[in-house]
Amino acid sequence: MQKFLIAAALVTTTISAQAADLPSKIAFKKAPVAATTYDWTGFYAGVNAGLAVGGEGRSGLDVLGFGGSFETFNLASLGVVGGGQAGYNYQFGNWVIGAEADIQGIGTENHANCILTCNAATSAVLRQDMTWFGTVRGRVGYASGPILNYFTGGLAYGGVKVSDTERLAGANVGSFAVEQTRTGFALGSGIEAALGGNWTAKIEYLYVDLGSINQAFVLGGTSHVLGTEVRQSIFRAGVNYHIGGNGSLFAFTPAANWTGFYAGGNGGSGIARDATTHSIVSGPTFNNSFDLAPRGYNGGLQAGYNWQRGNVVYGLESDIQYSTQETDRSCLFTCTPAASAFYRQKLDWLGTVRARIGYGVGPTLFYATGGLAYGEVKTRVTENITTLGINGTANFKDVRAGWALGAGVETPLELFDWFRPGQWSVKTEYLYIDLGSASNSYNLNGIQHNLTTEETNHIFRTGVNYHFDTPVTAAY
Numbered sequence: 001m002q003k004f005l006i007a008a009a010l011v012t013t014t015i016s017a018q019a020a021d022l023p024s025k026i027a028f029k030k031a032p033v034a035a036t037t038y039d040w041t042g043f044y045a046g047v048n049a050g051l052a053v054g055g056e057g058r059s060g061l062d063v064l065g066f067g068g069s070f071e072t073f074n075l076a077s078l079g080v081v082g083g084g085q086a087g088y089n090y091q092f093g094n095w096v097i098g099a100e101a102d103i104q105g106i107g108t109e110n111h112a113n114c115i116l117t118c119n120a121a122t123s124a125v126l127r128q129d130m131t132w133f134g135t136v137r138g139r140v141g142y143a144s145g146p147i148l149n150y151f152t153g154g155l156a157y158g159g160v161k162v163s164d165t166e167r168l169a170g171a172n173v174g175s176f177a178v179e180q181t182r183t184g185f186a187l188g189s190g191i192e193a194a195l196g197g198n199w200t201a202k203i204e205y206l207y208v209d210l211g212s213i214n215q216a217f218v219l220g221g222t223s224h225v226l227g228t229e230v231r232q233s234i235f236r237a238g239v240n241y242h243i244g245g246n247g248s249l250f251a252f253t254p255a256a257n258w259t260g261f262y263a264g265g266n267g268g269s270g271i272a273r274d275a276t277t278h279s280i281v282s283g284p285t286f287n288n289s290f291d292l293a294p295r296g297y298n299g300g301l302q303a304g305y306n307w308q309r310g311n312v313v314y315g316l317e318s319d320i321q322y323s324t325q326e327t328d329r330s331c332l333f334t335c336t337p338a339a340s341a342f343y344r345q346k347l348d349w350l351g352t353v354r355a356r357i358g359y360g361v362g363p364t365l366f367y368a369t370g371g372l373a374y375g376e377v378k379t380r381v382t383e384n385i386t387t388l389g390i391n392g393t394a395n396f397k398d399v400r401a402g403w404a405l406g407a408g409v410e411t412p413l414e415l416f417d418w419f420r421p422g423q424w425s426v427k428t429e430y431l432y433i434d435l436g437s438a439s440n441s442y443n444l445n446g447i448q449h450n451l452t453t454e455e456t457n458h459i460f461r462t463g464v465n466y467h468f469d470t471p472v473t474a475a476y
Contacts, residue, residue: 038146038194040096042245045086048204050236052081052106053458054128055273055293057212057229058329061115061124061164064223069334071115074327075128075162075228076273076291079108081236087139096141096148103134104234111275115332116166117286125165130232131179133158133208135186146194146250146362147411149426156186156208160230166219173220182230184210191409191428193364194250198242201366203409203428205460206234233271235430235460237407252362255311256412260469262425263303268461270325271295274345275437276453278332278381280388282446288332292345292379296324298459304356313358313365320351323375325457333385342382345453350375350433352404365410373404373433377455383444392444400438400455406431413464425465433457 055076063069087100108129116124134157141150163177190204210230217224272294280286304317325347333341351374358367377400382393408429412422435455442449 040089040091044240044242046240048238049082056231059228062225074293077108114289131159148192153187182210255360258306262465264465266463267299270459282448294325344380348376370405398438400435402435431459
């Protein structure tokens, strides 16, 4: 999944400062004049932290000596990511081009991926971890004073570890692991805004693709092939210190006025990491545990109201979203002509009702948000297990409630004079949405089953708002 989001270029006014000439024979130098245009040109360095979410790529385990079994699934890791970056910008007019390099450490956690029926006699427990990565990327963006919206892309590299621990025919046959340093590419987008002085802050999404691992090995005298695609979605925030430039001379207007009603639309992408357990509870005991990872796009409408006291802004926002997030990659229960279970899961729509609290720095609002979330999840299982006489499909539709938590950046919008200055704003935000879990029992051909699945989503989106009351701020 690739996610390429860009807010728009945004803007405000500035003020200049002058020193007064005193009526004296003593000579006084004029104080420096505050810069009226923010200059992004120059070197910078900083730090970042965020989340790394796996599950974008398909994985498969082929046990050649076990009845031709070939199961497919998602290895969906989740973890914190943090590191440092450095780069150089060059600005001409409103356009900014540059290059950036970063190096990151990742600490990930995997849900239990236990397949091959996962019972006392036969099981395979699999894990994939990206242990570190780095990128060397170009950046191109559009600046409106102290606000920069940008795309980024280039080389990615990193360390990946994949492991398989198995039990076959009632015996523990051991473990296999492979660790590689791989190269690939990274693509993404973000927004960066001045904090004052030489400091800026950014929120960014990166899609990192390190290709595929296909490894043959032998466990317990049985030949295997393990294949997995290494993909990560990175959601992170960072701060930069700009060396040189006019950041220390730039003078902000007072905080923009965010008070009042607003409404608008948004669009973005999302990836889920849904821990799932499928059990056959009558006859032979099968208990596969695995992740479903619906991925796709989201779009919808939002409306809200802000109150403001000084630089502090607080308010309420509600949104409703249509979603294309879907997965149909998993095939388990050996996935042979004689025994298979195919899984499909889709997030049809979702909505939130959230509080927001933020702090305004000149034209930019940095905010955190959280509250109620709800949505509709559809799950389908299609089974064919001839030894048990099972052949059929079970469908489930659940409207679930849970919670949402996230953060974002909102700024006034003035893009190529298309929007009326002062009434429009643009925001870029990350949301984590947890819709809880649902358990469903069903019967196919007289055999009882249980299916339990979670719904947790990571969403990165950009939205545009129209403000009905006092204009947010004048244009730069």
